[in-house]
Amino acid sequence: MFSVRLRRVGPGEQLLPRMRRSRRIRRPPTPLELPPFSGGFRMSWLRVVDALSPAKSPVGTRVTVKGWVRTRRDSKAEGGLSFVAVHDGTCFDAIQAVVKGDIPNYASDVTKLTTHCSVEVTGVIAQTPKGGNELQVEVATGGEVKVIGWVDDPDQYPIQPKQHTFEYLREQAHLRVRTNTFGAVARMRHCLSMAIHRFYHERGFYYVHTPIITGSDCEGAGNMFKVSTLDMMRPLPRVSPENESAESKKLREEFSKKPNMPAWTYGQVDHSTDFFGKESHLTVSGQLNVETHCCALSRVYTFGPTFRAENSNTSRHLAEFWMIEPEIAFADLQADSELAEDFIKFLINAALTERADDMKFFDERIEKGLLTRLDHVLKTPFRRLPYTEAIKILEQAIAKGEKFEYPVKWGTDLQSEHERYLTEKHFKQPVILMNYPKQIKAFYMRLNAPGTDGAPGDTVAAMDVLVPGVGEIIGGSQREERIDVLDARITEMGLPIKEYWWYRDLRRFGTVPHAGFGLGFERAMMFITGMQNVRDVIPFPRTPKNAEF
RNA sequence: UCCCUGUUAGCUCAAUGGUAGAGCGAUCGGCUGUUAACCGAUAGGUUGUAGGUUCGAGUCCUACACGGGGAGCCA
Structure with missing residues (x-):
């Protein structure tokens, strides 16, 4: 663990490694394992996650950690000592600093610490008396607790060391990430975001930046926000x-x-x-654009923000959300559904292995049995089911006495209650519904051969992935690659065919079968963390009548 | 946008149309190698806003604002 610091070399200057300054009996661990090409960025203190790791910080190591106070408890024993839980967001747990009364600023500073004062703590790693491998940092003579920032008026600080409702914390969105739950959510968002890029990168997909501002009003997914100067x-x-x-x-x-x-x-x-010389909007989907790159790079995906101006007030809808849209060339709906299943399982596995601490918390405090549920999802193949079959199952359920508010009829869209019945009651696992009636789906979805699945009418190669608790998490399809069929569909649906000139070009010049889907990132977050409201899995939710922060 | 429901102390909630309360948090004190600590005391309120009914409204009525649940739309 020989650590050197490489500096930029000026004219006439020699490149020399510089020894670490500290030469203590037990050398502090390297604060961060830095990759090659690291320059000047280095931190001289330890992250809490490393301070809590016996491998990185064995008992007896002298360390400095910086973070915020979560709680403080005092004792009069041994002439006074305080237990200060310090967290820095690098992991779920806080490290407990045991501060002895003999340090100089004990009475003046330490006993006055309140929740979220920022501190710098120097002490020695020790085992806690009770917990097995649990580590704490002991601050006695020679150690130090430096207060970086006080909480001026603890009574006014909105995040108290107690349970708050999520509704209240939503109004404190700038502070809520300081809590256990929202810290864990933030780390999960990062973990899953990285996992998404890794999943596609490892499979040879290229990441495409589709535009956020769009000049076409033909993406066909709901109301759009206008962009104008x-x-x-x-x-x-x-x-x-x-x-x-x-x-x-x-x-x-x-x-x-x-x-x-x-x-x-x-x-x-x-x-x-x-500004753009034409009416323009925020994008509701990157799909049409990403298809252009699919038809040249074979496997592509987008991962970016998406905007829908629906006046939609539910726990699963946001006006601004993030969506992942892969698109694969030379692929049909079956391949598309296999990609979707692999993808969701990959994300679950990443969450379980990389953020075991946060997932344990979600399992204990947010959704009891979460880990069992996810484990079951990982081990079980998703149920694939034609829409036509789903209708039959629902009709049988009604015959057996199941009550639905809305009628079930081939050719109409399934209601939320129907989807919930299928995934939560009937199959109790994720379900991929395929081959929907063409009249309830978008123009670009590929028209199936007549009589597919024994359907009484025309169907298209569309799929929805339904998961328990969240409902529709993925919507996708095989795209119509036959120009004549596509044109007929556009005309049939009364869409302005001229607007689709570049989309149609993909079919005119070397067309290929291709397919893709959209995964709502926040819905995946809900599914994997067990959080009940989509507004609590995004840092600053944008919903009707709310763009605060 | 529609249906249901809610808005009272910093937070979570009580309060037959008749004197506005508790728990937690905060502050102070006590006890304690504590860890959702415990015990005692203190402070903390124009009951979401605007009208109306009434001798009297936190409570009943109307409108509005905002929150929550559900529906539609969707990811």
Whole structure:
């Protein structure tokens, strides 16, 4: 564990390794294991996660940790001592600092510490008297507790050392990450994000950055947020040519020349004067764009924010959420569903192996039996089921006395209650529903051969992955690669075919069967952590009437 | 957007139309190698906002705002 520091070499300067400054009997462990090409960035103190690791910090090691106070308990024994739990977010646990009363600032500082004061603690790693391998840091003569930042008024600090409701903490979104639950959620978001990139990278997928601003209104998934630099707030003449006076025409033309002024034609904003020269929106999906790269790079994926302007108030919907959209060339729906299943299982495995501490907490405090449930999901193949079969199962359930609010009928979309019945009651495992009636699905989904699954009507190669507790977590399909069939679908659905010129080009020039899906990242978070509300698995949730923070 | 439901101390919740309370947290003190610590005391309130009914409204009525659950839409 010989540690050197490489510096940038100036003119005439020699590159020399510099010895660590500290030469104690027991050398402190390397604070961070740094990869090659590391430069000046180095931290001289230890992360709590390393201080708690017997391998990195054996008993007797002198360490410095920096973090925030979670709790403080005092004792009068041995002439006074305090137990200060210090956490720095690097792992679920805090390390307990046992501070003896003989350090100089004990009475003045240590006994006044309250929740979330920031501190720098230097002491010696020791075993706790009770817990088996549990480590703590003992601060006695020679050790130090330096207060970096006080909590001015502990009574005013919104995060008290007690249970808070998630609803309350949502209003304190800037502070809630300091709690056990939201710290764990934040680490899980990171863990799963990295796992997503690793999963695709290892399988030869290329990461594509699809645009966030889109000029096409043809992505076909819900209401969109408008992007504009025009100042819609100022009063403007709204006229149509028939009744426009010479005076108002002049006024309108003058207005149009001012910066950020919307011009109006026929009572509507003329977007040719807008920043992009046309009406533009925030993306609702990267799929159409990522298909272009799929049809050149074979295996691609996007992972980015997505925006839906639905007035949707449920525990599973956000106006701004993150979505992963892989797209594979030369693939059909079966391959697509296998990718989806592998992907979800990979994420579960990553969570269980990389964040065992946080997952243990979710299992104990958020959803009892979470680990058992996920283990079951890992070990069981997903149930694949044609839509037509699902309808039959639901009809049989009704015949047996199951009560649904909405009727079950081939050709209509399944309601939430139907999906929940299938995945939570009937199969009790993730279910992949495939081959939906074409009239309830998007134009780009591939038309199946007549009579597929014995369906009474036309179906498309679409799939939804349903999981217990969350519902639809993935929506995907094989894409229509036949230009004539695609054109017919676009026309049939009354969509503006001209707008799809570049999408259609993919079918005109060397078309290939291809398929893909979209996984809602926050829904995956809910599924894997057991958190009940999508607003609690994203740092700053954006929902109707709420864009605070 | 629709249906249901809620809004009282810093937080979580009580309070027949008749004097606004508890637990936790905070502060102070006591006890203790503590760890959801424990014991005692103290402070803390224009009952979401605006109207209305009533001798009297936290409580009943209306509107609005915001939160939660469900539905639709979807990931």
